[in-house]
Amino acid sequence: MSIVAPAVIVVFVAVVVGLGHYLGERSTESVAERRARRRRMMMVSAIGLVAAVAALVVGLVVSPTPGRSPTPLSSAPKVVTVNVIEGSRIAEITLDPAVSGGTAVHVYITSAGGSFEEPSEIRVTAELPLQQVGPIELPVEVAGRGHVSGSDVDLPMPGLWTITVIATYGDADVTTFATEIEVR
Known part of the structure; x- marks a missing residue:
């Protein structure tokens, strides 16, 4: 004041x-x-x-709060969550925030009924086809049943990225989930 x-x-x-x-x-x-x-x-x-x-x-x-300047809502980084359905399985893919550089990625795999699946392996890749970047293997670790996450994941530039999740169940059962996410 x-x-x-x-x-x-x-x-x-x-x-x-x-x-x-x-x-x-x-x-x-x-x-x-x-x-x-x-x-x-x-x-x-x-x-x-x-x-x-x-x-x-x-x-x-x-009077504005001292030391702060107003940030327009449209320029604030956004969390993006996408659900991808393949057969009887659902992958929930989250980028928090969906920006180039450092971001966090979370993937949850559930059955259509909502119970968490337990694949033996979950791999996550990112590709920017228009700029011929990737696929880049994203570093993720098991964070729980049917849940992998990675912090400080580097998507090197903005654009429409294709995020692919490959869930392996035993030797012969593999489910691939793919979606496009706009990264700023």
């Missing part, structure tokens, strides 16, 4: 107090005149209080 709002409030309170003192000096008034004067003083005080509160609220609302 700037110094102007508190200064305005102090000046306004001083004016109201001075006006009250001035109006309170007359002692030769009748009872009706005193009541009318009190009503005027109460009205002036109430208006002053409302104005002071309004100035304080406006000062707090308008």
